[in-house]
Amino acid sequence: MNKKWMILIALVTIILAACAPPAPETVVETVVVPQEVEVVVTPTPVPPAPLPDVIKVGCYEPMTGGMAAGGQQTWEGVELCNKRYKSEVLGRPIEVVLADNKSDKTEAAMAMSFLIENEKVVGVVGTYGSSLSISAGEVAEAAGIPVVGCSPTNPMVTEGRKWYFRVCFIDPFQGYVMAKYAVEELGAKTACIIQAVDEPYSVGLSKFFIDAFGEMTGDPKNVLSLTSGQTGDTDFTAQLTYSIAKNPDVIFAPFHYREAGLIVKQARELGYEGQLIGGDTWDAPEFIEIAGDACEGAAFSTHFHPKGALTNVSKEFLRLYEEEYGKEANAFAALGWDAYMLLVNAIERAGSVEPEAIREQLEATTDLELVTGMTTINYTHDAVKPAVIKQVQRLDDGTLGFVYLMSITPK
Numbered sequence: 001m002n003k004k005w006m007i008l009i010a011l012v013t014i015i016l017a018a019c020a021p022p023a024p025e026t027v028v029e030t031v032v033v034p035q036e037v038e039v040v041v042t043p044t045p046v047p048p049a050p051l052p053d054v055i056k057v058g059c060y061e062p063m064t065g066g067m068a069a070g071g072q073q074t075w076e077g078v079e080l081c082n083k084r085y086k087s088e089v090l091g092r093p094i095e096v097v098l099a100d101n102k103s104d105k106t107e108a109a110m111a112m113s114f115l116i117e118n119e120k121v122v123g124v125v126g127t128y129g130s131s132l133s134i135s136a137g138e139v140a141e142a143a144g145i146p147v148v149g150c151s152p153t154n155p156m157v158t159e160g161r162k163w164y165f166r167v168c169f170i171d172p173f174q175g176y177v178m179a180k181y182a183v184e185e186l187g188a189k190t191a192c193i194i195q196a197v198d199e200p201y202s203v204g205l206s207k208f209f210i211d212a213f214g215e216m217t218g219d220p221k222n223v224l225s226l227t228s229g230q231t232g233d234t235d236f237t238a239q240l241t242y243s244i245a246k247n248p249d250v251i252f253a254p255f256h257y258r259e260a261g262l263i264v265k266q267a268r269e270l271g272y273e274g275q276l277i278g279g280d281t282w283d284a285p286e287f288i289e290i291a292g293d294a295c296e297g298a299a300f301s302t303h304f305h306p307k308g309a310l311t312n313v314s315k316e317f318l319r320l321y322e323e324e325y326g327k328e329a330n331a332f333a334a335l336g337w338d339a340y341m342l343l344v345n346a347i348e349r350a351g352s353v354e355p356e357a358i359r360e361q362l363e364a365t366t367d368l369e370l371v372t373g374m375t376t377i378n379y380t381h382d383a384v385k386p387a388v389i390k391q392v393q394r395l396d397d398g399t400l401g402f403v404y405l406m407s408i409t410p411k
Contacts, residue, residue: 055092055353057082057343058099058115058124060136065103066231066258069284070128070332074150076325077317077336077371078125084320086340089347096340101127105135112136116143122353123147123346125339128332129256130154130201137164146359148343150335151280151303154200158381163355165362165381167338167370168303169410171201171279175208177301177387177408178252178277183216185389185405186275188249190222194239194263196255197228205254205279224248231256236263237270244272254279261290268294275299283331288392288400296400299391303372304334307404308388310373317371331372331388338370342377384410 059078062071075098082096097119099111108127115121116139124140124147127133133152140147140163149157149166153174158164182188191213196202206226214220224246227239240263243251251274253263260282267276275297282300291298306318306329317337321329345368346361347353365377373385389405 051090051092051353053092054095055089055347056095056097056119056121057340058097058112058119058121058126059340060099060101060108060111060115060124060126062103062128062132063098063100067103067129067132067256069257069286070151070281071101071103073284073330073332074126074128074336076321077150077333077338078340079336080317080320080324080333081337081340084324085316085337086344089344090351090353094344096125097121101132101136103129103132105131108132108136109139112139112147116140116145121145122355123343123358125336125343126150127152130157130204131199133157133164134200137161140164144355146343146346146355146362148339148362150339151332152201153280154204155380156200156204161381163359165342165377167342167372167375167383168280168335169385169387170382171205172208173410174279174301174387175205175210176212176411177389178279179209179212179216180408181299181301181389182213182250182252182275182277186250186277188275189217190224190246190248191250191252192224192243192246192248193226194236194243194251194253194255195226195228196231196259198230199256201279201281202254206252209252209254229255229259231259233259234262236266240267240270240272244270248274250275250277252277254281256281257284257287258290261287261295264291264298265294280331283390283402285330288402293400295392296394297392299389299405301387302331302390303388304329304331305388305390305402305404308407309371310386311369311371313369314371334371338372338375341370342368342375386410 061075101108101111128151130152133149134156147164151168153171155170193206195206210223260278264276278300280302283302346358349361350357368375375383386407386409388407390402391405392400393403395401
């Protein structure tokens with residue numbers, strides 16, 4: 001083969017190779033097979049229960065019996081707030097169902113059962129009287145229904161309880177307040193105590209006063225005596241005679257207003273000239289009616305006085321109370337308003353009437369503006385707020401009335 005043919009064959013080979021399609025690329029695919037395959041199934045959320053046409057809130061107070069004055073005053077505040085200030089929540093009207101607990105521990109438990117089982121309330125407000133609250137609180141705890149106390153100050157009301165809250169201060173603070181007032185304002189160095197041995201409120205408050213007074217004066221022995229009576233007693237001359245013989249600077253008698261009025265009156269009749277002081281259950285017009293002129297100068301701790309109004313809500317409450325009842329507002333009406341508003345506010349923030357949702361929002365309450373002050377619920381379900389000191393004085397018209405002295409804030 002000559003050289004020309006060889007060159008021609010080489011050129012044809014090159015041209016054919018250039019025109020041939022490219023060889024396919026080899027694709028290597030790596031497949032990872034998991035050892036276990038976890039399947040996550042997201043459940044469909046359960047829609048919230050539809051709201052009732054009317055949202056029912058219960059209120060149990062002593063409308064009759066020995067504590068009736070306190071219960072009636074508290075109900076005035078609850079009723080006023082529902083009627084004139086906050087009558088709806090979550091777009092539904094609020095109906096408040098009142099049950100009379102008759103100032104009796106057994107009746108208080110029955111009233112709570114009636115509200116929960118018969119009326120199907122979503123929450124309860126009340127009650128005046130620590131012993132009544134402690135008894136009924138067991139029923140609410142078993143049923144899982146939130147309750148907001150107005151003025152039950154004994155620590156046992158909320159102690160260990162998941163469902164009970166309150167808008168008032170508690171007795172360890174109240175005992176400190178009255179000891180501080182006695183020592184720093186009255187200059188007292190010695191004290192005698194007369195307590196209601198059947199009332200947890202009175203026994204607890206007496207103990208807290210004794211502890212604080214002994215600490216402030218530097219000697220526990222400065223509490224010269226502790227004597228006891230019972231709710232319903234009418235004659236306290238034996239306890240007073242024993243106490244007066246000790247010549248104390250102050251006599252502290254944390255009874256309810258009825259018995260307290262008798263103690264003050266009988267103390268003056270027996271010639272006692274020292275200071276007579278008590279706790280928040282003295283804060284009722286009936287105390288003055290029972291004691292008469294003998295109670296002039298007597299002083300006590302309580303939760304609210306118009307001259308100590310702290311918030312814009314306080315001013316609105318005072319205006320509406322005057323329009324509705326034609327008289328000066330009292331501390332227990334203020335606490336009734338506050339207890340109702342705390343519960344309704346929790347329902348509003350929960351966006352639900354489910355008990356657990358309401359309870360969670362009650363626990364989360366911080367700086368809520370109420371009549372008796374800015375209110376935060378602490379880990380024990382109690383409100384942290386100042387106490388007020390009132391004294392019975394002669395007014396411009398010659399009658400006796402309660403006069404604001406000062407406010408004392410927690411330590």
